[in-house]
């Protein structure tokens with residue numbers, strides 16, 4: 555396959571987008587071939603601005619890693635922002651990409667697209683088979699729309715225009731570049747901050763949201779970036795052999811999960827916190843379990859590399875680097 559000369563990474567300052575840029579550079583793509591725009595330079599919810607950008611830049615490939623992203627609390631408190639901004643970003647980018655001749659685009663969804671009580675591990679076939687988890691339903695609906703946008707452009711314009719838009723569904727991610735906001739972040743960056751601050755202040759206990767019993771699967775962000783580039787570059791015949799036109803998304807998971815209580819103990823160890831861990835039942839648990847079935851991606855030749863202890867140590871170092879600045 556010829557190397558594309560213009561690759562647009564949308565969301566390049568985010569945790570995943572920045573890891574995709576690292577991955578592309580490591581794979582030998584010159585920096586001059588990677589096109590980026592900050593949110594301030596290009597608001598992807600603005601259709602006219604997105605159309606003008608694509609008409610001017612004419613990228614050959616697009617990684618769509620820009621999104622309104624947050625943990626359980628942010629999803630619950632700002633549902634309008636999550637559904638509106640994500641629908642607009644996806645619709646604008648995918649439609650402008652098509653108008654401007656982009657044949658290869660990778661859309662990043664999320665494991666929350668699956669029903670709250672989907673059989674575990676969750677295979678791609680579980681999509682649209684049951685009710686969603688309430689805390690993130692608006693975000694999940696927007697992510698399902700993103701998958702269906704890609705599939706619809708493939709079905710309508712694949713043969714005539716060579717459109718080949720793919721979707722990956724990441725499990726819960728963590729790593730350098732994460733958002734360490736005390737309330738709006740995901741569980742790993744939130745607990746890194748909380749345990750670190752408790753260690754520094756000598757607090758006798760740290761409260762974990764919810765019951766501690768929900769189970770989650772965690773993938774290090776550089777593994778996610780490697781999976782994204784892998785899926786983008788798969789030959790069309792291999793991709794089509796493992797997907798269907800109306801069930802085309804691919805799960806990206808680590809392969810095992812743990813309870814939030816177990817995770818909290820691991821983060822306490824990594825940060826060096828030795829006080830008590832308590833549970834705040836006034837906060838939501840969310841989905842009881844969401845372990846991905848990543849066998850589709852394994853058959854396509856990709857495996858995760860970074861285990862949780864290694865990844866948590868790297869994430870804690872990233873937090874320390876940021877707070878030292």
Ligand SMILES: NC(=O)C1=CN([C@@H]2O[C@H](COP(=O)(O)OP(=O)(O)OC[C@H]3O[C@@H](n4cnc5c(N)ncnc54)[C@H](OP(=O)(O)O)[C@@H]3O)[C@@H](O)[C@H]2O)C=CC1
Nearest residue numbers: 565567568569570593597598599620621623662664726727
């Ligand atoms: N983090 C996780 O655990 C998971 C993430 N995902 C998905 O992976 C993708 C990347 O997530 P992640 O890197 O964690 O998220 P981040 O919040 O770290 O990054 C998202 C990026 O998108 C940009 N962005 C948001 N809105 C706009 C906009 N209107 N116009 C232009 N840029 C915008 C943000 O810029 P700014 O900050 O300036 O607004 C930011 O750089 C998303 O699609 C997310 O849904 C899926 C599953 C789990």
Ligand SMILES: C[C@H]1O[C@H](OP(=O)(O)OP(=O)(O)OC[C@H]2O[C@@H](n3cnc4c(=O)[nH]c(N)nc43)[C@H](O)[C@@H]2O)[C@@H](O)[C@@H](O)C1=O
Nearest residue numbers: 625626629664666690739740741744763764768838839840
């Ligand atoms: C990636 C995924 O992320 C979100 O879903 P989620 O899996 O529920 O993600 P979370 O990381 O916020 O929580 C995981 C679990 O951990 C518990 N928990 C404990 N203590 C804290 C805590 O301090 N902060 C947070 N955020 N959670 C905590 C929390 O109660 C929950 O049981 C989606 O909205 C959606 O955006 C999405 O796709």
